[in-house]
Amino acid sequence: MIATLDDIKALEARGFDEVYPLRTPWDMIRTQAEQRPDAVAIRYVNDASDPARDTALTYREFADRIMAAARVFRGLGVTPDRSVAILTQHSISGQVALWGAQIAGRACPINPMLKPDHVAALIRAANAACVVVMGVNDELEYWSTLVPALRAEGIDLPILACDADAPSPGADGVLEDLIAEPGEPIEVHGDERTLAAYYHTGGTTGAPKMVQHLRLNEAHVARSCVLMHDLGPDDVVVNGYPLFHVAGAFVYGLSTLSAGGTLIVPGRLGMRNTAFMGRIWTQVERYRITVLGLVPTLLGAVKGQPVDADISSLRWFLAGGSPLPTELADAAEATLGVPVRNILGMTESAGAIAVEPVHGPRTPQSCGLRLPFSEVAIFGETDGEADPDKILAPGETGIIAVRGPNVADGYSEESRNAGTFLDGGWLVSGDLGTLDADGRLFITGRKKDVIIRGAHNIDPQMIEDALLAHPKVEAAAAVGMPDSYAGELPVAFVMTRDGWTPGEGELIAFLKDRIEDPVALPKRIGTVDAMPLTPVGKIFKPTLRAEAIRWAIASAGEKLGLTPEVVVGDKLDTRVTVPAARLDDMRAALEGMPISFTVTGA
Template sequence: MTISGIADLEQLEARGFEAVFPHSTPWDLLKHSAARAPDATAIRFLRDAGDPAADRIVSYGDLLRDSMGAARLFRGLGVVPGRSVALMAQHTPSAHVALWGGQIAGHVCPINPLLKPAHIAGLLKAAGAAVVVITGVNDEIDYWSNLVPALRAEGVTLPILACDGDADCPGADGIFEDLVAGNLAGPEIAPEGDEHALAAYYHTGGTTGAPKLVRHSRLNEAHVARSCALLHDLAPQDVVVNGFPLFHVAGAFVYGLSTLSAGGTLLIPGRLGMRNQTFMRSIWQQVERHGITIVGAVPTVLAALNGIPVNADISTLRWFLTGGSPLPTELAEATESKTGRGVRNILGMTECAGAIAVEPVHGPRTPLSCGLRMPFSEVAILGETAGDADPDKRLGADQTGIIALRGPNVSAGYSDPQRNAGTFLPGGWLVSGDIGKLDTAGRLYVTGRAKDIIIRGAHNIDPQMIEDALLAHPEVENAAAVGMPDAYAGELPVAFVTLRSGAQADGSALIAFLRERIDDPVALPKRIGVLEALPLTPVGKIFKPTLRREAILWAIAAAAEEAGIDASVVDIEVSESLDTSVEVPAATLDAMKQALTGMPLALTITGRE
C-alpha cells in the first residue's frame, strides 16, 4: 500500500505485525527475494565507473549461493553462535557475502578500518571474533599494508583473509573469494536461534575510548530494512545508488538490505563509494546508463551534486534519500529545483539499526522534518528529571524535549550492559540524545542535539540555526558550527565553511551577512573560518571533533595574545579526545595560566626554560 501520512501507517499496522513482516530475519528476506527472481540483479558493482563493460553483476541466486559458501567457510574457521566475523572491507559484493554469510554461521562485527589498530584490536576481543576479513591490497585504497602488520603487533593472532585485492597481500591467511568458491558445495547451515538472536555487533561512540558495541538482533535489522522499503516504496524495478560503507547502518540496512528485500538492484559505485570522483562527475550519465531510480546520499554529497550540470536523461530518477545529518531546507529546495526530483529525509542511529523516522516518498517534504516513525514502533518526546530523560514525562504535540523510541528496531543494548545507563531505559525505551518535537500529524523534527548544543553562559545555542543561516549565503557550499572554549562564557559560537567554486567571501563578510539573519545576538559566531574542505567521516558526515580541536587552538592563541604573549612561542597540542597541553616560556607561565583559567578544557600548562 502507499504510505503518505500517519493515517496510512496506522492502517498498515491494523493488518497485524506478522502480515506486514512475514520475514523477520535478513536471511529470510534474502531467501524470499532469491526464490521470487533468482536471475534478477541484486548488485551491480562498478569496477570502473567509466567503463560499463567492467561492471560486476551479482544475481540474487549468486548472492544466496555465495553467502552460504561463506557460512560454511566461517563455520570451519570456528564461527559459531557467540563468535563473530570481523569485517573491515569496502562496500563490495564480497563484503555483502561476508556480512550475510557471517550472520548464518554466527554473527558479524563490521569495523571501520580507519580506526587506530589498538582500538580495532579491542573491538575484535569484545566482539568474540574468530576470523577477520579485510580489503586486500589495491591501487584505490590500501589499508591492508599498514593495518595487518599493526594488528599483528597488537597481538591479534586470528586468521586474516583478504578480499577484493588486486595484488599480493602479505600476511594473508587466505583469499576470501577463493575460499568461498571452495565451499559452494555441501550441506546448508541453518542459522541457530530465532529472530531475536544476535545478528551483529556495530561499534559506536567515536574513534577513541573503550570498545562500545551495539547488539543487533536479526529482527532489528529485518524490521528496519522492510520498514524503509515500505516508506520509500521500493520495488523490483528500483536501482538504488548505495555508496555507504557496510560498517555503517545506512549502507547495510537503510539502503542495502531494504533494496534487497524488495528485489531491487543495489548500484555500488566501486570501492570508493561516493568518493569515486569518476562516478560523481558523471552522476547524471550514470543515471541514464543504469536506469538509476534512487540516490542515497548524505547532505554534503547532495551539495556536491548540485554543482554538476544535468547533462543527461534522468527520467528514470524518482527520489533522493538523505540522512546522517540535518537536511538544510535550502539544500533540499536547490536539489529539487535543479533535478525536478524530490528529496526525503531520514533520522537514524546505530542503536536502532539505522532508522528512527523516515519521510515517506509519497508524502510531502516538510522543512526540517525527518518524517514518520517506523511501523509498529513508538516515538515520544520526553521531559527530564534531574537532567535525565524520563519516560513518565511524555510531552505533547509541538513541545520540545528529548527524542526517545521503542519497538522492533530498537537494540537490546550494548555488549557491556554497564554502558546502557542513560541510553537504554526500562520499558524498552532508547534515548536518542536528539532534542526535538512531534507535530499533530505525527512528523518528527530534530531541533538540536544535546551534546552539540553550544552553551554560552546560561544560554543554549543550537548550532543548526547558525549552519542553516550560513547555507542561505549564495557563496557558501557547506557549514558547521561548534563551541569555542571561553574563560568567561564557557563557550562561544564559531563556524567553519567551505565556499562554492570562484567564491570570495571571507569570515568578516559572512558574519556581517549573519547579523541580519540570526535573531539572537548571542548566537552570532565570534569567528568564521573558511576551509578548502570540512572534515568528514567515511560516510560523509561532518566530523565535528576535528572542528572543535581547531576552535580550541583559536581560543588558546587568542587568550595568549590578550595576555600579551606572542602566539608564536606558545606550543599547543590537542589530542583526539580534546585533552589539551600548552607549553610556554617559563617567564610567561603565570600569565598564561591566568588567561586560560575558567576554560572548560582538560588542560595542562607547563613552562620551558
C-alpha cells in the first residue's frame, strides 16, 4: 500500500524487475486472460436505460480478438515500422484495434473530429499501412464525410469500418467480420523498448506533432496507477475517455485491465453520454462501480446530482486533465462521502507524472507524488529556457520536469524535441510548480497560460479557484484579454448554477477579498451557458481567448464611436472591418495589443 514518498522508496528497494514484471501492454492483457479467462474485461453500455443490451467481453475473448486483429493488420502490411491509424470512439473494437496494432506494428489513435487534411497528415506521418474508422451509425456519424474527404486528400490505404449499425459505403472490410475468421497467432516482435504507438499532440492546426510511446512507457504508467490507486480484480472503473487520449488508453484503461478489473465504457459518446452521466448514481448501484475518473468540470456536474441510489461500492473519485480546485474537492467529499484524488500527466509521459495515492491524504493544490522509479524535479531557467543544471530546492517555484520509464521516446520529428525532451532523459512539462519536503508536487500555473499584465505575471488558476468558491458558480476560466497599454488584462468566464445571473460587478466585488494581488482582479467577467470543452471535458481556452479578443476590439471601437466587425480565426488571427475613412484610427487603437490583426475598410 502506497501512502507516502517513503512507501515509494521502499517499493523501489525491491527492484524494478519485481515491481514491474510485465512490461508491455500485451503481456499484461495476455496474463489476465490466462489467469482469469472468464472474468469480464469490458462492459460496453449500448443503452444506458437497458443493461440487458450491454456487451460484455471476457478476458479470454478480449485477448483472442486482439490477436485476431493483429493477424488482420499484419495481412494488410502492418509491420514493426508501420502503423494502424485508428479513428474510433472508445469501444470494444477500438480497444481491440489499439492493442492489436501494437502487436502487428504500431498504433496511431487519431481524434476523428479533426479536419480531414490534418487527419491525412497524421496518417502519413505515422507511416500507416491501413486505417480503422467507426462506421455508419445514428448516434455519432462521421464516416460518411470523413472517409470521402480522406480519399480526396490522397489516402489510398485500406480503410476498415468498425462499430457500424449499417453498411459503410467505401469500406474495404469490416473489422469485426475480419477478426472472426479463423487463423493462427502471429509472432510478436521486439521487447519493451519497441515503439508501440504515435499519439498526436500540440493542437489541431499546423504540421503533425507525434509523441512516440514505447511499450514500456504505457506499461509503466498502467502498473504505477494500479499501485497508486490500489486497483485489483474486484474494481469496476468507468472509463469514458477517448482512446486517442492517454487517460482513456492507459491511466484508466490499461491500468484497470492489467489489474484484472472491469472497464465500464458508457457508449459511443463516453463522458458526453447524458443518459449515463445524468443518472450516474443509478449506474454506480447497477454495476457496483468502484472508481470514477473525471475531469474537474465533470466532477462538479456529478456532485450537483442528488444521490438517489446505493453508492456504497464507490471507493474513489480520480480527477485529472486540469487543476483540481480545492473548494470543488472539499465539496464533493463532504456531499458524497467519497475521497477525491488528483493526477498530473501529459501525452509525452503516457498520461502520468504524479499521482495522489488513494491511501494518502488529499493535499490542497497538490497533484501527488512521483511514480515509482521516476524522478520529478523543479528547474530554474537560463535565457528563458528550463535548465537541468539549475535544479531548485523544495519550496522554490520553477518549471516541472520528469524522467523515468514513463517518459516517451521524443517526437517523431526529432527537431521538435528542443525545449521539451532534453539531454539526460528529462521531459519538460511546461507547468510551473514546486515540490514540498515530503515529495508532493504542486502546480502554480502553466507557463504559456500565464496572463502577463505589463511586467506582472498572473496565474489564471488563482482567479478561477476564487470564482469557484462562489456557491452559484459551477465552472470558471480566466484568460488574458489583449490591451494596448498593459499587453494583457485578466478577464474571466463563468457558468452558473440554476440559471443565476450575477448583477453588474457582483462577482468582481466577491473576488476583491479573495484575490490578494489587486492587479489580478478581472477587468470583466462574462457568463456562458456552457463552457467550451475538449473531447475529454477540459475547458478549451482558445475559444474563450477569442471572445476576449472580441471584447477588447469592441471596447477600442466604442471609444472611437465605432462598432467594428470582428472575425477571429482558428489561430486567433483577427480581421477587423470598419468604415474605410476610419482605418488609421482603428489601427492606432489596436497598436500594442499582443494579437495578430488586419484592419480592412467596409
